Structure formats: structure tokens, C-alpha cells
Amino acid sequence: MDSPVADDYLKAIYHHTEWQDSPITPSQLAAVLGLAPSSVTEMVKKLAAQGLVTHRPYGPVSLTPxxxxxxxxxxxxxRLIETWLVREFAYSWDEVHDEAEVLEHSLSDRLLEGIDERLGRPRFDPHGDAIPDADGSVHREPFVLLAEASIGHAGRVLRVSDRDPELLRALVENGIDVGHELEVLSDDVVRADGTEVALPTGASSSVWLTR
Structure with missing residues (x-):
């Protein structure tokens, strides 16, 4: 099964456990993809038959090797396309996700390799997500979700979720960006590069720091 639809399922399952350990359930997968649970169940069965996922009735869904x-x-x-758009075409980090969703299905392997080489083989995209190597391996520092960081914790912003473009813009306006230093002062206030700022709504569950 080689289709954009199947790829979207596999991506969603991969994303779910990228920054935390709990496997995704069919209902969570349906919510992420915006599909009816019955449709998700049918596709998961097809993916399992192809050896791409493991799943038991009413249980979570996991990727096979x-x-x-x-x-x-x-x-x-x-993620290479997102990085390319930001570096070469002056896209902002809140604009690249939808463009990459379209382009990822149309670029040839040769062009993708050329983009990777031109960019200097980057390890992370503009949001701080690790770009897998050609063999699928990833390199990532130990991390903690901002919402789970203790008061007084100080660390560098490793990653910001790209789910909400409006939140991305609000974070940048407050000096919270990948690579910037944060110190947790309270549940809703941080010090960003030395400046005390109130966290925008939803930020604590969308920002990851070095542990």
C-alpha cells in the first residue's frame, strides 16, 4: 500500500510517540486525522495486513520497524521541505506546514537529496523537530515539556509544536523560539532570554525544553 493516505496515518502514529511514550489509540488517531472512527479502524486493519502497524481490538496502534x-x-x-522554505524562500515558521504537506508527495528523491545537500544536511526543522537521517535514525537531546518542568527549571527551547500558527506567532512576539533560553518562574510566566513574559494560552503544552 503506497499512498498519501497511508503515509498520513503512519505520520500521525509516529508523531504521537515522538515526544512522549504512550502509544496512540484508534480514537486519538481518528481525532488527529479528523476522520470517523470506523474509517480509521478499516485503514488500521489494512496497514496491519501490510506489516506496517501492530494492533489488537480496542488496543493502541504501534508502528512496526x-x-x-x-x-x-x-x-x-x-521537515526538509519546511527547512528549505524558511531558509531559501523567506517563509516564516507558521507558514510552512501546509505547503510541505502538499510538496512532500511530489518531490523526487533526487531533488530531495539536492535540497538536503544545499541546506548542509540539517538535523532539525524550523520548529525544532528532528529530521530523520536517510536510514530513518534521529538524534535528539533529552527533553521536558514546559508544562512538566519544575519552577526554577532553565533550559533551551528544543521544539515548538507547529499545530497552531497563531500560537507560533504569539510565541515569537514574546521572544520564545527554538534555541532561546527559558527559565520557568511559575505555571504561566517564564523568563525568555532575560525578559519576564507571560505565556500565551496553550504554550506550556506546546514547548519543549532541554532537560
């Missing part, structure tokens, strides 16, 4: 390798390949494409 083959499924993880394929998902990493698609995610590699997506």
Missing part, C-alpha cells in the same frame, strides 16, 4: 522506517522517510521529506 517497517512502518517506522516508512513514516520516518515521509517525515524526513516534510
Amino acid at each position: 517497517a512502518g517506522r522506517h516508512r513514516a520516518a522517510g515521509v517525515i524526513r521529506r516534510h
Whole structure:
């Protein structure tokens, strides 16, 4: 099964466990993809038959080694394209996700390799997400979600979720960006590069720091 639809499922499953350990349930997968649970159940069965996921009735869905390798390949494409758009075409980090969703299915492997080489083989995309190597391996520092960081914790912003473009813009306006230093002062206030700022709504569950 080689289709953009299957790739979207594999990406969603991969994303779910990228920054936390709990496997995704069919209902969570349906919510992420915006599909009816019955449609998700049918596709999960097809993916399982292809050896790409493991799943038991009413249980979570996990990628097999083959499924993880394929998902990493698609995610590699997506994140390289996002990085390319930001560096070469002056896109802002809140604009690239939808463009990459379209382009990831149309670029040839040769062009993707050329983009990777031109960019200097980056390890992270503009949001701080790791770009898998060609073999599917990733390199990431130990991390903690901002919402779970203790008062007084100080660390560098490793990653910001790209789910909400409006939140991305609000974070930048407050000096919170990948690579910037944060110190947790309270549940809703941080010091960003030395300046005390109130966190925008939703920020604590969308920002990851070095542990």
C-alpha cells in the first residue's frame, strides 16, 4: 500500500510517540486525522495486513520497524521541505506546514537529496523537530515539556509544536523560539532570554525544553 493516505496515518502514529511514550489509540488517531472512527479502524486493519502497524481490538496502534522506517522517510521529506522554505524562500515558521504537506508527495528523491545537500544536511526543522537521517535514525537531546518542568527549571527551547500558527506567532512576539533560553518562574510566566513574559494560552503544552 503506497499512498498519501497511508503515509498520513503512519505520520500521525509516529508523531504521537515522538515526544512522549504512550502509544496512540484508534480514537486519538481518528481525532488527529479528523476522520470517523470506523474509517480509521478499516485503514488500521489494512496497514496491519501490510506489516506496517501492530494492533489488537480496542488496543493502541504501534508502528512496526517497517512502518517506522516508512513514516520516518515521509517525515524526513516534510521537515526538509519546511527547512528549505524558511531558509531559501523567506517563509516564516507558521507558514510552512501546509505547503510541505502538499510538496512532500511530489518531490523526487533526487531533488530531495539536492535540497538536503544545499541546506548542509540539517538535523532539525524550523520548529525544532528532528529530521530523520536517510536510514530513518534521529538524534535528539533529552527533553521536558514546559508544562512538566519544575519552577526554577532553565533550559533551551528544543521544539515548538507547529499545530497552531497563531500560537507560533504569539510565541515569537514574546521572544520564545527554538534555541532561546527559558527559565520557568511559575505555571504561566517564564523568563525568555532575560525578559519576564507571560505565556500565551496553550504554550506550556506546546514547548519543549532541554532537560
